[in-house]
Amino acid sequence: MSILIRGAEDFLSSARTLETPLTPDPEAFLKEREAASTFHTEEVPLGSLTNWHLGDRISHSSGRFFAIEGLSVRTNFGPTPQWYQPIIVQPEIGILGILVKRIHGVHHFLMQAKMEPGNSALVQYCATVQATPSNYQRVHGGRSTPYLDYFLDPGPRVVVFDQLLSEHSSWYLYKRNRNMIVEVPEHEEVPAADDFTWLTLGQLRGLLAQGNRVNMNARTVLSAIAYATPNPSAGVAREPDGFHGEIVRSHRSGASDDALASAMTWLIDQKAGFSLDVKRIDLPRMAGWICDEQGIRHHEGRHFRIVGLSVGATSREVGTWAQPMLQPNPGNVVCFVCRRHQGTLMFLVQAMAQPGATDRVELAATVQSTLGSYRGPRDLPPLAEVLDCDRSWVVVDAVQSEDGGRFRHADTRHLVVRIPDDQVIEAPANYRWMSLGLLNRLLRLGYYVNVEARSLMACLL
């Protein structure tokens, strides 16, 4: 039934708890790895960064990594028809890959405990491989990337998932990474290197519920996992009950070819209805922004700042370095509203234009908002009132970090609100109810579901 997921029909089994798990205490493993290294991060003037040039754009002396440029944006999406902003330009396509292997009959995911300088909780679980060509071709002379060849050259192993997916289209211009899941056969030995450990999906779910334990790059890869129809011969008998059972059933619903075609037609209508015109400009030409040696900031202190960060660490590819970071104002929130409709849990998504989106519009969560940027009620997005709903409706509430390699202290509250079956919601025409099965199928086709919504979907696994 799915185009790209192969051999994934019993990922569900990995949600079971083993009696003797390989990693008995994933939290303790994180703490231990954090204690094994010393980290120090400090904000420094943007003009003081070695090898970074600050001029019409901010770029690295090697010409690699990323640059920060100005962007002029015009759109009919949202309340603001025209603005300027800094944006990160990173044309390289990185690999975000997770190795999966069935151990004692249960799928395990090879996760790395990794420090990222921007994260509030510095060490988190990331994908098996998280690397741009600049990293793994060792432009800055770092160490080699473990497990890279499993993804660059999978050989006879099963490529469960392989797709380009967008990232943070409000902060990155046309950024996409290659999201991969590769399954190694049970009989193949894959030793876990330092900082690496095998976790079940059940353990990952526990970490996701805690918040700030599974990094953004791991979440986007995990979001591609589908709970497909169980294979009767595999003997995965017990169906989960409660809310998780409803999630699994929503994954198995509504993903017919007709439903997909109908959703795509609706999304094309949205793309045709929203205009978006972006133009890369020199940083000093951004009206409303102050650019100097200290950094880049909005003249009213809104949105985000571009700052310099000095990092001292022993467990990353390079011991110490300094780089620009994007630091958003606090208050980011992403929220799905869900409701049961004819027995299936449906999620309210919106077609959202974002300046850096490769194809203008992608599906976003019900509410995706930078509350710290808003000036007043006029700026509040539609349906923001659900953020103040009855606490008993909240089924997911955890703070997750954005990519800590580019964003500093970018903590986003992840909410899923389940409203009563008879509760009426009046949503604008660019909103639509979808099952998780349909959303997952769209996600796997490429630039259809934005990273903020995918991150939330990972929290629902």
Add this chain to the structure above:
Amino acid sequence: MSILIRGAEDFLSSARTLETPLTPDPEAFLKEREAASTFHTEEVPLGSLTNWHLGDRISHSSGRFFAIEGLSVRTNFGPTPQWYQPIIVQPEIGILGILVKRIHGVHHFLMQAKMEPGNSALVQYCATVQATPSNYQRVHGGRSTPYLDYFLDPGPRVVVFDQLLSEHSSWYLYKRNRNMIVEVPEHEEVPAADDFTWLTLGQLRGLLAQGNRVNMNARTVLSAIAYATPNPSAGVAREPDGFHGEIVRSHRSGASDDALASAMTWLIDQKAGFSLDVKRIDLPRMAGWICDEQGIRHHEGRHFRIVGLSVGATSREVGTWAQPMLQPNPGNVVCFVCRRHQGTLMFLVQAMAQPGATDRVELAATVQSTLGSYRGPRDLPPLAEVLDCDRSWVVVDAVQSEDGGRFRHADTRHLVVRIPDDQVIEAPANYRWMSLGLLNRLLRLGYYVNVEARSLMACLL
């Protein structure tokens, strides 16, 4: 088996010749419509165009239609790492839609005989609807667009195909149009308005073989047609033989989920390997180009010119108008090499980066070349030697026009060369053999097959 094609399993039947066709002589119909109107086109200075402003960019006083800007391009695809060029910016998403209806059991396509000022053969068959929002919202006060509502609001009719597809990514920046095929039920009356007539696929194939009879917009929509597995109950018994039979079998081959996933993985490898960095700039900043009141041209006369065109006509939405046009140097050619492999006809495609491509790289024909732009052998694309192959290998050879609403005298020679089964071709790593079935499935997913290759695929129907 297909995601988006519904109800299309017996498009094949429309290839049959009716004993009493609805339109006995499609060529005569074109000639008659051409005679019924008078047209006059004339090149005029770019600076003389009413309502068009010539400055840092060329734009219309309404802010609608399209603009022409400068583009700075850097890429590792092809022999030229860096250049400047003018490019057409047209963010609006137009509709290219064809109505199809089974008449006397045979599928008929509602085609319009339409004048486009840039075409060498002025009047050609175009899609039922070919309109941008600027057209159908009547920005320039023209007539209403017939049949538009069949596509804006298909109601219970079957949407056979609906997808955003790219156009001419060397001349347009991020241009895409909505390609649609809508089938009306047999019992629904759809009167053919003036200039419109119903043609079978067999008749369209004959016109395509003549060349310059079916316009680019019609060809891109037609390229989405798949020869799917015949429905035994439909009684479409006779299989075509000869070359056309091989085409039909190639359409029915190699489009499994595994083949699709493998092709996508290969294409992601190509996207990761090719860099492309484009930046919109002011026209006067394009080194190597001359911009003045006469027009825009390359200082060595290469590539193309931007000219003014004055048009007098009685059969288009507006009687007379003037507009900028892109006029390429002559010598454009697009060529597929095909060869039988294990009984199936396979086509050699290449992953090609083009400056205006929405996602950097799409699949192109074996050779896609603007011979008029080349300075010498170093500039010749790989495999260009097939253009001089044995004449007996040529199975398609016809000149087709590009979009005559934006391009002037843009006549592209369409070639398909079938090489002997034992002929060896050495192609670079960004080339791959694909069946028509796989190519068609990729095409229907969106930005995977470029318009030049799609146009060639339409000639193979």
